[in-house]
Amino acid sequence: MSKLDFAALLCSRLCHDLVSPVGAINNGLELLAGEQDESMRDAVFDLIEKSTAQTSNKLQFFRLAFGAAGGFSAHLDTREAEKSLRAFLAGSKVELSWNVSTSELSKGGVKLLLNMCLVSAETLVRGGLLSVSYGEAADDTVTLSVEATGSRVIFSDDIRSALQGRVKEKDLEPRSAPAHLACMVAAELGGTLQIEDIDAEKIRIFAQVKAIA
Numbered sequence: 755m756s757k758l759d760f761a762a763l764l765c766s767r768l769c770h771d772l773v774s775p776v777g778a779i780n781n782g783l784e785l786l787a788g789e790q791d792e793s794m795r796d797a798v799f800d801l802i803e804k805s806t807a808q809t810s811n812k813l814q815f816f817r818l819a820f821g822a823a824g825g826f827s828a829h830l831d832t833r834e835a836e837k838s839l840r841a842f843l844a845g846s847k848v849e850l851s852w853n854v855s856t857s858e859l860s861k862g863g864v865k866l867l868l869n870m871c872l873v874s875a876e877t878l879v880r881g882g883l884l885s886v887s888y889g890e891a892a893d894d895t896v897t898l899s900v901e902a903t904g905s906r907v908i909f910s911d912d913i914r915s916a917l918q919g920r921v922k923e924k925d926l927e928p929r930s931a932p933a934h935l936a937c938m939v940a941a942e943l944g945g946t947l948q949i950e951d952i953d954a955e956k957i958r959i960f961a962q963v964k965a966i967a
Contacts, residue, residue, distance in 0.1 A: 755923040764820050764935065767928035771812055778805035804845075811841035819868040819932070822861075829858040839871055839886075847881025854888040862939050863898070863966035869936035870900045870947070870959050873913060877957060878904040891962075895945070899960040907957050909949075917947045917959065936961075 782802040789795050815838045818830070836852045843850055859867070867886070875884050882904020889897045915921040916933035919941070926934055940947050945963030952958060 755926065760926075760931070760934070763926060763928050763931040767931050768816050768820065770928055771816070772809060775805040775808040775812070778802075779809070808845065811838075811844060814838045815842035815868065815872075818864055819872060820865075820935070829860055830864045831858055832856060832864070835859070835864045835868060839868060843875065843884070846875075848875050848878050849881075849883050851883060851885040854886060856888055860943075860966040862943055863896075863963075866936055866939040866943065866961060866963070867898050867900070869932045869939070870898065870961070873917065873933045873936065874900045874902040874957070874959055876913075877902050877907045877909045879908050880904055880906045882907070882955075895962050895964055896966060897960055897962050899958060901952075901956065901958040903956045905955060907955055909951070909957055914949060917949060919946075 779802055782798045782805065785798045786795060786802075789798060818835060818838050832854050836850075836854070839852075840850055854867075871884060871886060878884070882902060885899075885901040885903070887897075887899045887901075889899070891897065912921065912925065912927070912930050913933045916926065916930040917937055919934075919937045921930065921934060937947055940961045940963060943961075943963035943966055945961050947959060947961050950958040950960070
């Protein structure tokens with residue numbers, strides 16, 4: 755698949771996630787134009803405020819996960835990555851446990867970690883806990899790990915194949931594009947993604963790559 759085609763898939767995924775909150779803002783503005791009841795106007799303003807925040811949070815997250823955040827800087831502050839992830843998950847039923855001790859990661863490392871988080875969070879269809887961790891090994895490698903725990907974890911075959919680099923180009927879709935991106939970034943960092951199905955309520959995705967801090 756060409757880089758242009760893959761970029762188009764990521765753009766489609768981004769637009770899919772943004773269309774709902776942006777549409778809510780538009781609908782709210784249309785309602786305000788003809789609504790005179792103060793209580794209804796307050797409710798509409800609340801809807802617009804929440805949808806605006808959601809749109810901003812998603813844009814900030816995708817800027818780090820898909821884009822070239824940080825300009826020419828080779829590294830990014832992990833606190834920024836954590837902040838964007840928490841904002842992205844705000845309002846969902848997914849809680850975050852962030853256990854990343856290093857203060858910065860390479861841009862590729864942040865991109866890899868956030869896409870692993872995105873894929874893992876989407877397996878928690880009824881909500882749950884997303885645990886993110888970072889570890890260093892003696893052989894100059896680091897491990898990025900994301901564990902999803904919930905009452906129901908659904909991990910589809912197409913996402914699994916995309917993470918493992920086994921998806922056919924013709925079968926790649928906007929929904930599985932972040933998993934494919936994570937796979938490609940892991941390879942660029944000298945490693946691979948591995949999946950551990952612990953049980954029906956827990957799954958772990960981890961990558962052991964060359965030192966990227």
